[in-house]
Amino acid sequence: MESYVFGVDIGGTTVKIGLFSTDGVLLEKWEITTRTDDGGAYILSDIAKSIDDKIAEKAIDKSAVKGIGMGVPGPVKDDGTVVKCVNLGWGVFNAADELSEITGLPVKVGNDANMAALGEYWQGGGKGYKNVVMVTLGTGVGGGIIINGKMHAGVNGAGGEIGHMTIDLDEQDVCNCGKKGCLEQYASATGIVRLANRALQTSEKPSKLREVKYISAKEIFDAAKTGDNLALELVEEHGRRLGYALANVAAVVDPEVFVIGGGVSRAGDILIKATKKYFQEYAFHACRNAELKLATLGNDAGMYGGAASIL
Secondary structure, three states, rough: OOOOEEEEOOOOOEEEEEEEEEEOOEEEEEEEEEEEOOHHHHHHHHHHHHHHHHHHHHHHHHHHHHEEEEOOOOOOOOOOEEEEEOOOOOEEEHHHHHHHHHHOOOOOEEEEEHHHHHHHHOOOOOOOOOOOOEEEEOEEEEEEEEEEOOOOOOOOOOOOHHOEEOOOOOOEEOOOOEOOHHHHHHHEHHHHHHHHHHHHHOOOOOOHHHHOOOOOOOHOOOOHHHOOOOOHHHHHHHHHHHHHHHHHHHHHHHOOOOEEEOHHHOOOOHHHHHHHHHHHOOOOOHHOOEEEEEEEOOHHHHHHHHHHHHH
């Protein structure tokens, strides 16, 4: 009898759910709305109903389902206890136990960035490696660490919070986390836009970016690819900040590969080239051979990681 596993990735707007075979094939994926009203009280029951409906639709024997792996946007302890998910309205509770009780299936819960890292390690850009660090460059900067094939979440589920490494002691603007000088303030999509707006206001350099009403990270990288000097300087600065941070991570974790994902990673080789240049400049000599690769699973990485966490 064929066996199955479900991977779930909870976002602030939608919940992505995937049905996988246990050999790693994504058989079907779909989304449901994330209901955050009443402190997110309906999220787990909505997920359970959607999974039960899919099991019925596919006429799957429930005993053939090995479990549900779920990523959430917040810190998670090893036992499945969520330590506040502000975007969902959740406080502190054991999400794994609660979903398991509703569905009657084994459940694993982890931080969404850690789950994405596990997914890329299993079937994506990190496949074939045992020691992987994933960095997600989106609205914020997340991360996940795989050591000898095992996800390292840390005592409080905050292992891999690469975005909140302090990399600039002189920064005066405050990060969303309440600190100042976090990597997220420079390397995220919003971070590079912040740097661009600052550069446009403090210099007279001509740039295509001056013609854009609302600058995005994509427009900065696209302009750089056409040779726009100011945009090239911004990409270089982005690479310097990110390369510096990854060099510090390498001195602690010493991974085989850094897998770069998130929306900003769609910039492609220009991003990898700038980051690698500075990574090799700043890294301890024994760590300099770590590879930098682009993630390959896109928005499905979290679902893949959820499935992998069960297997």
